[in-house]
Amino acid sequence: MKRVSVALIGALLLAVPLHAQRPLTVTGVRGLTFGAVLPGVPRIILRTDPANSGEFDIRGPNNSQMLLSFVLPVAMTGPSGALMPLSFGAGDAGYSRSQSIGSQVGFDPKQPFTATLSNNGRGAVFVGGTANPTTNQRAGAYTATLTLNVTVLP
């Protein structure tokens, strides 16, 4: 019985730190907004644009390493299925441990990126991009979905 108790306590000691980990959460805070665009005139939104860049907030285990990867659309869909091409440059995404738009490390949203959460388990990802309306782009509202996948590395 003593051996069993010792084993149990040991198991609890091992397990407690694992249970104390904060669960990983990812939240879409702000959409990527291109606003009004004119046919044939590309519209660029920088990841540092505080009003129009997209933003995801991340919470998870303190100081944990994680892998960030985007699922990016190639076009936005508009009236009657009309498409407006979207493009993302190599520096169009940024990561901030302090969740500050003014303090980002840029990365290519088309490639997986390894980042580290802050001491209090926080981080934020910002994303910009370019809308490329054609010269005969149909007028109306266009939308697309950007998804950020986050995996905490063991």
Place this chain on the structure above:
Amino acid sequence: MRNTTRLTLAVAALVVTGTVAQAQTNNASITATATVLTPINVNGAQQLSFGNVFPGVNKSVAVADLTNAGRFDVTGQANAPVTLSFTLPVTLSSGSNTLPIDSYAGVRADNNLETGGIGFVPGASNAATLSAAGLLYIWVGARVTPATNQAQGTYTGTITMTVVY
């Protein structure tokens, strides 16, 4: 022995729980949005026409003169604010002869009868708004002041209006 079995299961459960917590994955999505505006189209619909003028006799075309005032027709995004800018000649020309033109006046309305029109002085920057149907009509009137020895001939000049969102 039975207790031992239970505890072993508990330990196994804890270990399994701990292992799952290490491999966390999550995701979220945001939306990218844009609104494509209807391109602006400007058409010089009617010339500003003074007709016959006589030396030494000024002649004006009122902006309310639907027949002789100059008119631009604009189409674009419904309800969109726009800025109008005019390039206005100070003289009309007939070969090397010139005829002064001044006192420009403008009216903007969302119909081609000037109903509910708003007067303005055409210049480098005039604010306006397209109608709910994306229409805007602009009229321009002016005055010519021929000299007493104004040479005979047909005088022309170009009035340009630029519209931007």
